Amino acid sequence: MSAGAALSLETLSMGGSPLHRVHPGVKMVCAFALIVLTLSFGRTDVAAMLPFLLYPSVAIGITDIPVGLLARRMAAALPFAAFAGISNLLSDHAVMFRLGGLAVTGGMAACAGILLRTLLSVSYALVLIAATPFPEITAQMRRIHIPGIFIQTLEMTYRYIGTLTDETRGLTNAYRLRAGADDAGVRLARAGSLVGGLFLRTADRAERILAAMRCRGFEANGASVGTRPAHASDWIFLAAVCGSGLLLRIVDVPALIASVIAGMG
Amino acid sequence: MHMADALLHPAVGGVMWAAGAAAIGVSAKKSAAGDTSGSRLPLMAVSGAFVFAAQMINFTIPGTGSSGHIGGGILLAALLGPFPALLAIASVLLIQCLFFADGGLIAYGANLFNMGVIPCLLAYPLVFKPIMSKGWTAWRLRAASVAAVAAGLLAGAFGVVLETQVSGITRLPFGAFVLLMMPIHLAIGIVEGIITAAVLSYVYAARPEILERAAAVGSTVTPAGARSLRPVLLTLAAAALVTGALLSQFASSFPDGLEWSIERTAGSAELEADAPAFRRAQSVQDATAFMPDYGFGENSERSEALGTASAGVVGAVITAALAVGAGAAVRAVKRKRAA
Amino acid sequence: MLTARNLTVTYPDGGRGVEDVSFDIESGESVALAGGNGAGKTTLLLALVGILPAKAGSVEVGGLRFSKENRVEYRRAVGLVFQNPDDMLFMPRALDDIMFGPRNLGLSETEARQRAYEVITELGIDHLAERSPLKLSGGEKRMAGLAAVLAMRPSALLLDEPTAFLDPRARRVLIRALERLPQAKLIATHDLAFAGALCSRALLLKEGRLYADGPRDDLFRDERLMDECGLEASLPIPAAGVYWR
Numbered sequence: 037m038s039a040g041a042a043l044s045l046e047t048l049s050m051g052g053s054p055l056h057r058v059h060p061g062v063k064m065v066c067a068f069a070l071i072v073l074t075l076s077f078g079r080t081d082v083a084a085m086l087p088f089l090l091y092p093s094v095a096i097g098i099t100d101i102p103v104g105l106l107a108r109r110m111a112a113a114l115p116f117a118a119f120a121g122i123s124n125l126l127s128d129h130a131v132m133f134r135l136g137g138l139a140v141t142g143g144m145a146a147c148a149g150i151l152l153r154t155l156l157s158v159s160y161a162l163v164l165i166a167a168t169p170f171p172e173i174t175a176q177m178r179r180i181h182i183p184g185i186f187i188q189t190l191e192m193t194y195r196y197i198g199t200l201t202d203e204t205r206g207l208t209n210a211y212r213l214r215a216g217a218d219d220a221g222v223r224l225a226r227a228g229s230l231v232g233g234l235f236l237r238t239a240d241r242a243e244r245i246l247a248a249m250r251c252r253g254f255e256a257n258g259a260s261v262g263t264r265p266a267h268a269s270d271w272i273f274l275a276a277v278c279g280s281g282l283l284l285r286i287v288d289v290p291a292l293i294a295s296v297i298a299g300m301g
Numbered sequence: 302m303h304m305a306d307a308l309l310h311p312a313v314g315g316v317m318w319a320a321g322a323a324a325i326g327v328s329a330k331k332s333a334a335g336d337t338s339g340s341r342l343p344l345m346a347v348s349g350a351f352v353f354a355a356q357m358i359n360f361t362i363p364g365t366g367s368s369g370h371i372g373g374g375i376l377l378a379a380l381l382g383p384f385p386a387l388l389a390i391a392s393v394l395l396i397q398c399l400f401f402a403d404g405g406l407i408a409y410g411a412n413l414f415n416m417g418v419i420p421c422l423l424a425y426p427l428v429f430k431p432i433m434s435k436g437w438t439a440w441r442l443r444a445a446s447v448a449a450v451a452a453g454l455l456a457g458a459f460g461v462v463l464e465t466q467v468s469g470i471t472r473l474p475f476g477a478f479v480l481l482m483m484p485i486h487l488a489i490g491i492v493e494g495i496i497t498a499a500v501l502s503y504v505y506a507a508r509p510e511i512l513e514r515a516a517a518v519g520s521t522v523t524p525a526g527a528r529s530l531r532p533v534l535l536t537l538a539a540a541a542l543v544t545g546a547l548l549s550q551f552a553s554s555f556p557d558g559l560e561w562s563i564e565r566t567a568g569s570a571e572l573e574a575d576a577p578a579f580r581r582a583q584s585v586q587d588a589t590a591f592m593p594d595y596g597f598g599e600n601s602e603r604s605e606a607l608g609t610a611s612a613g614v615v616g617a618v619i620t621a622a623l624a625v626g627a628g629a630a631v632r633a634v635k636r637k638r639a640a
Numbered sequence: 641m642l643t644a645r646n647l648t649v650t651y652p653d654g655g656r657g658v659e660d661v662s663f664d665i666e667s668g669e670s671v672a673l674a675g676g677n678g679a680g681k682t683t684l685l686l687a688l689v690g691i692l693p694a695k696a697g698s699v700e701v702g703g704l705r706f707s708k709e710n711r712v713e714y715r716r717a718v719g720l721v722f723q724n725p726d727d728m729l730f731m732p733r734a735l736d737d738i739m740f741g742p743r744n745l746g747l748s749e750t751e752a753r754q755r756a757y758e759v760i761t762e763l764g765i766d767h768l769a770e771r772s773p774l775k776l777s778g779g780e781k782r783m784a785g786l787a788a789v790l791a792m793r794p795s796a797l798l799l800d801e802p803t804a805f806l807d808p809r810a811r812r813v814l815i816r817a818l819e820r821l822p823q824a825k826l827i828a829t830h831d832l833a834f835a836g837a838l839c840s841r842a843l844l845l846k847e848g849r850l851y852a853d854g855p856r857d858d859l860f861r862d863e864r865l866m867d868e869c870g871l872e873a874s875l876p877i878p879a880a881g882v883y884w885r
Binding site: 045067068071072075076079082083086087088089090092093094095096097098100109110112113116117119120123124127128133135143146150151153154157158160161162164165170173182183184185186188189190191192193194195196197199200201203204205207208221222223224227228229230231232233234235236238239241242243245246249254289290291292293294295296297298 | 499612620
């Protein structure tokens with residue numbers, strides 16, 4: 037994924053949907069709670085996890101997050117998930133039930149479970165970051181007394197990733213244009229001067245930034261944006277999401293529906 | 302090496318989060334110490350961005366036709382000092398997690414430990430520094446870099462294996478898993494170590510004071526003075542005990558990992574339902590599952606008749622349709638209102 | 641308002657800084673600082689804000705003489721707009737950068753925000769406030785950087801190569817913005833036409849020393865003088881305000 041992808045998330049996060057207006061701290065707690073609830077399912081409890089699709093589905097509906105974005109983030113998380121899934125497929129052959137001629141093994145269920153888990157956890161994180169501007173997240177982190185120097189580092193790193201990636205791209209382009217046929221990548225022998233040079237320029241830049249900060253009165257713990265207080269609607273949101281999540285974790289909805297169907301037939 | 306959430310049990314994630322948080326706390330204190338003017342901050346932050354960007358550069362390895370790139374832990378530790386380096390890496394990992402889905406939210410603590418704490422707070426002081434303490438020469442630098450990077454990567458990869466195994470979601474046999482991860486990461490470590498050495502020698506030739514200053518930041522972790530790392534390790538141990546005790550009461554999947562490990566070590570093919578934790582978890586699940594016989598959980602009856610199984614599948618499909626449909630409905634309503 | 645007295649600055653590695661520079665700039669006056677590369681323009685500006693320590697001599701703004709103890713107060717009074725805006729916009733959003741200075745001066749969150757929006761409105765850059773510096777054009781970054789400095793309500797303003805990274809239109813916007821500012825201004829620049837549009841007086845630096853100080857028309861048209869300083873004498877410069885509308 038490119039630095040451009042991070043920026044489009046930034047645009048998204050400045051939207052005005054109802055979800056954007058929820059307190060950032062509440063959103064963070066909900067995201068964590070949902071992930072924990074999702075991950076707490078048994079290895080092969082696939083169907084019972086399905087109701088949790090409700091949250092990202094509704095969130096995407098409300099906020100206009102493009103589904104393609106979710107697909108791309110899934111792709112990033114897929115390698116590990118696929119690895120785990122395949123390992124289960126290959127090692128767990130205990131048959132759980134049969135459907136027609138197909139024997140569904142524990143391995144298949146676990147594989148499906150892992151993929152579903154991945155989809156869900158990726159989507160919760162995506163919704164969080166797409167509906168909450170990064171400065172609000174860091175402001176919230178300050179409020180819970182995470183060390184200031186870490187948060188300042190985080191904010192500034194975020195700020196300069198785009199600048200540094202642009203500079204690096206320029207560097208590698210310049211290299212390739214003069215590398216002749218040997219332009220698949222940078223030769224190992226040049227690593228030192230290329231990356232080392234990049235670092236030295238970075239160090240110089242850091243000194244200039246420090247000077248600029250001092251010119252504006254920076255001495256130690258710098259300024260920050262504050263958080264807004266939580267309203268009643270925020271608490272209701274928190275209760276609704278966490279409460280329903282807990283409920284869905286305990287009540288096996290597909291089984292419920294299945295019993296109704298079986299009862300009817 | 303960024304782990305996704307799906308691989309971890311929340312308990313394992315929680316324990317690693319505690320360790321990671323402790324590491325950040327310690328590093329923040331050490332980095333701020335003796336620097337009341339905040340002069341290290343821009344360098345830390347921009348170096349984090351630098352590592353992020355530099356990881357994009359692909360280096361072709363002569364003779365193999367494959368490519369490698371820098372990781373950053375040891376490199377940053379040598380350039381900034383171990384504690385500022387950890388903060389920089391922690392920032393990069395969090396940004397990668399949030400914005401690039403590289404690593405999950407629950408897995409952040411584990412990733413920070415594997416890719417930050419291990420190289421910066423362990424491999425650097427225990428491998429790199431002792432080798433370099435005898436003086437900066439080209440060959441010593443190469444040896445120190447390769448050794449430290451490889452050691453850090455191997456330990457980190459081992460961490461991934463351990464965390465995954467204890468979580469019980471993946472079912473690769475431990476031995477096979479280790480055999481798979483270690484050689485790959487050893488090879489990667491050697492390449493990355495060579496690149497690291499090249500960069501460090503370049504910087505040392507141009508501006509040696511950067512590296513000298515880095516070595517002086519905070520009190521480093523030496524075998525004699527491992528005091529600064531103690532909070533991290535103690536927190537790790539405490540968190541493991543607490544979460545283990547608490548969650549074995551409630552989580553139905555915790556026995557999963559346990560019983561699987563038991564099976565592995567005991568060699569029994571069938572899962573014996575005699576372990577007390579397993580029995581307790583069974584009763585909890587029975588109590589909380591609405592229709593235990595129709596659930597797809599590990600402990601349900603396996604001898605389903607065809608009709609019951611299809612009902613289960615249909616139930617699942619309907620649930621999924623409802624969940625996704627709800628979102629589509631919301632979007633449709635929104636469009637209509639906007640129109 | 642802005643005074644340098646026998647100012648001498650050297651670099652620790654022995655590199656040349658500036659030597660025995662003295663001048664005085666009145667409130668409302670705009671002065672161009674010209675000189676070839678390496679003449680010491682940036683060094684002089686960094687010394688005027690107290691970032692580079694003076695080996696000899698002193699700098700003063702509004703009668704307040706710089707010292708380590710009063711550096712925060714001093715730096716409130718004189719602001720520096722850096723050559724590369726990426727060096728001075730280091731917060732996630734432009735608004736945060738503009739609030740950075742006021743917050744460090746002790747203003748509360750609300751007051752700082754208010755001050756920031758005052759400046760944003762004065763400069764007409766409301767559309768930039770919530771955006772990340774990464775997404776701004778060269779001209780927009782320059783204006784955001786200017787806003788970040790003006791938010792501290794300085795009495796004197798220093799600008800280092802302000803037209804670097806700017807296209808012609810952005811240049812015009814910047815000139816118009818600077819014209820309206822009441823502060824004493826010292827503008828280091830290669831862009832003699834830009835200097836001419838704003839400044840009636842010029843200081844010429846050569847090899848760290850103040851070579852000339854006088855009306856900009858006299859200086860910029862003196863071929864021999866300009867050549868000695870590593871600059872080119874310019875064609876007749878239109879009077880300020882005529883060409884740039």
